[in-house]
Amino acid sequence: MRQTPPVLPSAPGHIVANAPEAGDYKLVYQLPIDNTAFNPGRYTVDNSKLVPDGSYDRIAYYVELESATFGSQYVWVSSDAFETDASYIGVPNTAEHMKQMQITNMNVVSNVAGDVTGQTGNVEFWSTNYSGTETDLIPGGTGDFDFDDTPGATGNYGSMQIHNFGDGETLFAYNGWNDARVSDLGMGNQPTGNPDWTFAYAGLGGADDYSVKNLYVLIHPIPEPMSLGLLGMGGLAVVLRRKRER
16 A cells, blocks of 8 residues: 655745746755765754655755855756655665666756756766776766766765766766765766766865755655545536536
8 A cells, every 4th residue: 555645844945946846846855065974964854764665756856056166056856766765865875875777757957957858867876986987777878987887895985976868967966975085066067077076076076165065855745546536626626617607
């Protein structure tokens, strides 16, 4: 039997203003990104335990950044749900979070990457080191650090990246968050160096170069059957009223 959708806070208003699709989403995680190692205790919102498995059909990520070099940036990325357990859709700091896969029906709204509807994208989520070697899981990899990298079995660099691989574009990347060094952070392809911002901490893509750096993770709850029934009854009532008014 399908689980009851959770009662969660709605997407913040400034996200909905930039990405109207967010109006139907609920907030699971909110994270002010640290300059160095990620700590789950830094989530200012963590509603993951309130979300029944399989109670949502889409997952979304919203990242907002501001720096002297790149100005104010934002990206909204939503797709069909690729994970049923909301505990594993945040920063991928455990082996259970690991994902190297395509995602479907991806929508993107961004003042950096542009807008995309219904695209196929991919995620690269893991807590370990990784190489630029192609896996062939994602078409078009180049052998560089891009949208088709190979996660290692050991190490602690960490990758949280979403890509529009069809256009060879990084939508956002948050790397190097699993150890004490400054993390990599960026939106769109890195202008120089690795497109996915790997090792960007040494240049202008270090987390400490941003004055604003926030990550939000949201879900789209599956409506209850009762809600769908009421919606249908409401539509029928409108039709009947219009017929009477003729």
